[in-house]
Amino acid sequence: MTITRLARATAIAALFGGTALTGTAFSTAAMAADWTMRISHQWSPGLPTAKLLDGFEKTVEEKSGGRLDVQIFPAMQLYKADQQHAAVAQGLIEATVMPDFTMGGTVPEMVVSLIPFLVRDEASVRAFPSSKVAELLEEKLRARMVEPIGWTVESRSLLITSNGRPLSEPDAFKGVKIRGLNPLYDKGLAALGATPTAMPAAEIYQALQTGIIDATVTGTTGALGRKFYEVQEYGVVAPGISFAKNVFLVNPGWWQDLPDDIRRIITDATDEMWTTSVEANLDPRADPAIKGLETAGMKMTVLDDAQSAALAQVMAPPVMSAFSEMGRDARRVVDLSRAE
Known part of the structure; x- marks a missing residue:
């Protein structure tokens, strides 16, 4: 008990x-x-x-x-x-x-879950x-x-919030100051043309509110709980962008x-x-946090397969390359993940 x-x-x-x-x-x-x-x-x-x-x-x-x-x-x-x-x-x-x-x-190989769309x-x-x-x-x-x-x-999707326009295609990220996840994952964001920055979760709301950053990568539950809908207009859910466990x-x-x-x-x-x-x-559209964000006023988009593939084409290669250098079995982990 x-x-x-x-x-x-x-x-x-x-x-x-x-x-x-x-x-x-x-x-x-x-x-x-x-x-x-x-x-x-x-x-x-x-x-x-x-x-x-x-x-x-x-x-x-x-x-x-x-x-x-x-x-x-x-x-x-x-x-x-x-x-x-x-x-x-x-x-x-x-x-x-x-x-x-x-x-x-x-265990460096544990971060394999951050390789986009693997x-x-x-x-x-x-x-x-x-x-x-x-x-x-x-x-x-x-x-x-x-x-x-x-x-x-933990999650098979991530939420990308923004103002001005939804970050739903590679070109939309150019010049965007974004709070990323960690140095490995942020290589994918940089490949999209964004400028990722590290920041404690507790500071994100104020940074978005004051314009220190333009956007953030987070989870739907976290965005709802921290009321990011008050300072961000758009939310893009990317299914399969991670396999966080x-x-x-x-x-x-x-x-x-x-x-x-x-x-x-x-x-x-x-x-x-x-x-x-x-x-x-399995189905990100069934995520109750998405409905909660919509109800609170955030304009939500769930990427389709073609949109996800467009992001994966740009984000995955640099993250994959960096991951392959992280541990003696990193390359093997990637190969096994693709084969299974």
Whole structure:
């Protein structure tokens, strides 16, 4: 069960003090359980991935008959996004769920998800967890002292917001000051003629409002939540422009100490998360955030296949070239992604 505010505060204090959680740091249910699974993640409650984990918690606790207590710490309550991996590897917490591309500093090949339009067909998306690409990436993660037990789809599309004109074709990007994603992905934006810049998410609204930047690349949910429709007239959804995934990581020692039936309950629940996330991201037009942005006044466009192909032709080559230099198996990851 999700721990109470008091228990959460005690847990945080204990973790940052470097001691194990004991006594009142656990809820009554946790004290009665045979095992505890603390999951730290970066998403605010109510966002899709946070909701998936809430469902995971309920499923695992019910199917384990209360033998496993799942405690979820959302919105970086325990650790910042770049600290989650180390916390799991060191055994300070049992698990985390992280965007794959944020692991690029540890496993460079993980940023393959940022290559524009690399994976677009439904069959390849559905089959990813059992693919050769996933097998290779999971092997590399294990070498970094964590055990990958599952994946979820974060997004298969991105939203490009702007004023004056929609950024729906390559020529429209010329001269546009745009907040990008990261140095790798931004090579694709630069190839379109835009001037990408790095900027914390919290600063984007004001930068758009004051004209420091003209446009941004973001997610539909993020644009709706941050009210970008107040300062941006157009929104262009590009289906298949990314295949951003989240990886579910656990501490290897904790994982091996679990009995087989508890591990099976957990992996079955992570498989359910994958299936749910795939279904939610197959059709970008079904994204409720798009309707929300339209209702709020943003003029929305969902690119068709021809428009997507035009962007891919310009964006993909420089990003692909840079990615191929990022790790010893980078080229192999690309080839496997294309083949599957």
